[in-house]
Amino acid sequence: MDAHERITRNTAEVVTEEEIETLADDPDGKRAYVGYEPSGVLHIGHMLTANKLIDLQEAGFEVTVLLADVHAYLNDKGSFAEIRSTAERMRDQFIAYGLDESNTQFVLGSDFQLDEDYTLDLHALELETTLARAERAMAEIKSGDSVKVSQAVYPLMQALDIPYLGVDLAVGGMEQRKVHMLARDVLPSIDREPPTSLHTPLIADLATGEGKMSSSTGVTISMEDSREAIAEKVNKAYCPPTADPDPTEEGVERENPVLQVFEYHVFPRFETVVVERPEEYGGDLEYAEYDALEADLEAGELHPADAKGALAAYLDRLVAPGREQLAE
Ligand code: IYR
Missing domain, CATH: 3.40.50.620 (HUPs)
Structure with missing residues (x-):
């Protein structure tokens, strides 16, 4: 690059x-x-x-x-x-x-x-x-x-x-x-x-995909979060199988915040991203770039639940050094 x-x-x-x-x-x-x-x-x-x-x-x-x-x-x-x-x-x-x-x-x-x-x-x-x-x-x-x-x-x-x-x-x-x-x-x-x-860019609210993620309102991920807290927030996140969700019934625009966090937080910091899956569900998936992950989600090759599991694991790796430092 x-x-x-x-x-x-x-x-x-x-x-x-x-x-x-x-x-x-x-x-x-x-x-x-x-x-x-x-x-x-x-x-x-x-x-x-x-x-x-x-x-x-x-x-x-x-x-x-x-x-x-x-x-x-x-x-x-x-x-x-x-x-x-x-x-x-x-x-x-x-x-x-x-x-x-x-x-x-x-x-x-x-x-x-x-x-x-x-x-x-x-x-x-x-x-x-x-x-x-x-x-x-x-x-x-x-x-x-x-x-x-x-x-x-x-x-x-x-x-x-x-x-x-x-x-x-x-x-x-x-x-x-x-x-x-x-x-x-x-x-x-x-x-x-x-x-x-x-x-x-501004990233949408994790829980709803609407508006922008903010630490004062809505869900945010911080360096104080435990692995479990991160997993729980990501698990509840809005993640339809598309990068371009329809607006809400009231006409409010929505994004896919799980994909946004992969794009802006995970891929810039890791050479490859591995989504772990049991063999019976097709085994691990490995991505060298964001676009490939997005394409798999849209094509139904990558299930939102598996994407979330991987996202939580990578966010935990990003947060862990700061969390340990805070605990000192
Ligand atoms: N306005 C920022 C804080 C901030 C940024 C810069 I660049 C400055 O020179 C001073 C303040 C915020 O909203 O956090």
Whole structure:
């Protein structure tokens, strides 16, 4: 796999294609980052962007993980002291998950976001941005129903993080895209380059296949889950024998989250995927790529129950190192 393919695989969107091509032509020493609002335990949402960071490291990038304590505070996630101590516990989980320790820099937001230069640049961006635009950027990020002034400051700080961290590429889930578009528009007003960004897809809720998987509502997989807990959640997951299920009777779109988790979590991290089956049901199946597994499910060669059994086993392998680390 060449660098461009590794960088762009499993992405929903890159902005822009040309800029990503330039980075992929010479990735050595280029820098990429993801910011995370600290929360106690790594979950499957963090793991999705972490997989992309691992791809980027394999392609030659240096990686920064921003533990965005000030952002979490602005987004009403708790007292600053609580958030701070949570942030410190997350670092080791990312390493246990598989980020290359020698090539990952962990930065606390509060280490630079409270400096005078940063604050003045932030105020300059506030002057350039309407409240309506800031609010739109936060539509899929904010917690709570109303937008607070703090949440309007939040996307401008996220934009400013990019030049302050000196990174070449900002990575995030699709829910971050409007913040990155805002960053492209406003950063030139303070003589900073419009940033290049890369967005990972949103995965549907495991239990229903509707909407997006979220740690605050619905079912999620986290590093605290035991093997049994993972097996139970996966066992209950929505998995029709197709990658393209019909909408619900109310017209709500559905995905197949079991297939999505295979595609975005399992295949990127394992060379081959083995679905174990007793001889009487045809014996083990082995897949070198996601498409072959999807095709077998659609053709009825792979039963959803067997797919789920394999998915639970691979998720357990991904989570186990972090779970052991948490238990220490
Ligand atoms: N908005 C992210 C957290 C975040 C991301 C980046 I990239 C930053 O520079 C700062 C914060 C979230 O929703 O978790």
